[in-house]
Amino acid sequence: MPTHPAVVTVAPRAALEIMQLPTMAPANAEVRVRVEWTASTPLDLHQADGGLLVHHPQVLGDGVAGTVVEVGEGVERLAVGDKSLTISKSSKVFGFVWRAQKEKAHQVYTTAPENLFGKIPKGISPEAAVTLPNNFVTAYHTIVTDLQLPLPWPHPDDHQPEHANTPILIWGGSSSVGQYTLQVLKYFGYGNLLTTASEKHHDLLKSFGATRCFDYRNSNVPKLILDSIPDTKDGKAKVPFILDCIGSKDGSVAPLAQIAEKGTKVAILLPIIIRDATENGPAPEYTFDVQGSADWADGVEVVGVRTHFYADNSFHAEHLQPSIMPAMLGQGIVKPNRHRIIEGATMLERAQRALDALRRKEVSGERLVWRVAD
Ligand SMILES: NC(=O)c1ccc[n+]([C@@H]2O[C@H](COP(=O)([O-])OP(=O)(O)OC[C@H]3O[C@@H](n4cnc5c(N)ncnc54)[C@H](OP(=O)(O)O)[C@@H]3O)[C@@H](O)[C@H]2O)c1
Incomplete structure (x- = not known):
């Protein structure tokens, strides 16, 4: 069987390594994609340093941009494209892929169902497109499934x-x-969006739909947020919907527990980080216990977000990556995250540098992207 290189974790907190993996031919309704660009994300760090949901050696990465090189029986939408980097009719794709080693992103080929890919819209570079898949899907899925706010498409x-x-x-x-959450909510008509971020990002976030921005480093921020909202009638919660995009026990969950009141729905992106990854200090620590992570007021509904189950919604399985994601990107409804290209002589060097930057918390309002196939 032919093989190709993949970046793998070999042990918790160990340096990444290259491993040759079998190149899997696509089965029914699957395509094989040559991965040209990927992004390194906090989940890669949770897995590499924290061993979260990992069996070593584990291929990292779940976002790809690349070229379709082989299609299985029953594939209807995608076609094999040229291997050059020029964008051809329907072969340049981007997608969120995560379920098995053969699908993961930090390897030269991924083999996965065609409904996990959308076509990259004209005029969008693959390195910009690859900032979307995992987190655009997370935003859409969380709004609909966990906050139960409709996004009719x-x-x-x-x-x-x-x-x-x-x-x-x-x-x-x-x-x-x-x-992505702000941009999606704005498009669907949600017009009272509060957010927290460093002050330098406030103007950008206002252009994405935020009506009021607060600096999360201000320890008084829960009070400032509550004071900015008029009192409600009948003692209803001032902020009925909260999405915690950070999932930090002290950095986001604790302040949110001061804001949430009876009737508030809180969705927290899992895992909850109890202790961050460090270069030389103790290992990171996580929990999935959303209820026990803070002293929530009675009547607050707290849920943990798990995007890996987004396809339980059959409409999302069929449409979210193949049509909604490319349409919203192509029409400029969502702008890709700002991206920083991580350079390096080899795929391994690029992967390691991106992971090191995440560990050193050098990421602010941007995605770290790097070229996979040389
Ligand atoms: N369970 C799931 O399905 C799922 C899916 C996707 C992601 N996640 C998790 O969600 C988390 C975020 O992922 P991501 O890729 O969106 O992260 P990211 O883009 O790497 O997050 C970096 C940003 O976090 C902000 N930040 C850091 N600490 C903060 C705090 N205490 N309060 C407010 N903002 C803070 C920084 O803001 P400033 O630059 O403004 O300072 C920085 O811009 C990760 O832990 C990831 O694993 C979970």
Whole structure:
């Protein structure tokens, strides 16, 4: 069987290594994609340093941009394209892929179902497109599934959501998930969006739909947020919907527990980080216990977000990556995250540098992207 190189973790907190993996031919409804660009994300760090949901050796990465090189039986939408870097008719794709080693992103070929890919719209570079898949899907899935705010697609012109004027708090608006969440909510008519981020990102986040921005480093921020909202009638929660895009026990969950009141729905991106990864200090620590992570007021509904189950919604399985994601990107409804290209002589060097930058917390309002196939 032919093989190709993949970047793998070999042990918790160990340096990444290259391993040759079998190049899998696509089965029914699957395609094989040559991975040209990927992004390194916090999950890669949770896996490499924290061993989160990992069996070593584990291929990292779940976002790809590349070229379709082989299609299985029953593939209808995608076709094999040329191997040059020029964009051809339907072969340049981007997608969120995660379920098995053969699908993961930090390897030269990924083999996965065609419904995990969309075509990269004209005029969008693959390195910009690859900032979307995992976190655009996370934003859309979380809004619909966990916050239960409808995003009817295609978006009817006369649609006015029930919660168009209800305060919705996006904690961590400058994170990749936060940026896509704001842009998606704005497009669907949600017009009272509060967010937290470093001050330098406030103007960008306002252009993405935030109506009010707060600096999360101000320890008084829960009070500032609550004071910015008029008192409600009947003692209803001031902020009925909260999305925690950070999932940090002290950095986001604790302040959110001061804001959430009876009737507030809080969705927290898992895992909750109890202790961050460090270069030489103790290992990171995580929990999935959203209820036990803070002293929530009675009547607050807290859920943990798990995007890996987004395809349980059959409409999302069929449409989210193949059509909604490319349409919203192509029409300029969502702008890709700002991206920083991580250079290096080899794929291994690029992967290691990106992971090191994440560990050193050198990421602010941007995605770290790097070339996979040389
Ligand atoms: N469970 C799931 O399904 C799922 C899916 C996707 C992501 N996630 C998790 O969600 C988290 C975020 O992912 P991401 O890729 O969006 O992250 P990211 O883009 O790498 O996040 C970086 C941003 O976080 C902001 N930040 C850091 N600490 C903060 C705090 N205490 N309050 C507010 N903002 C803070 C920084 O803001 P400033 O630059 O403004 O300072 C920075 O811009 C990760 O832990 C990831 O693993 C989970």
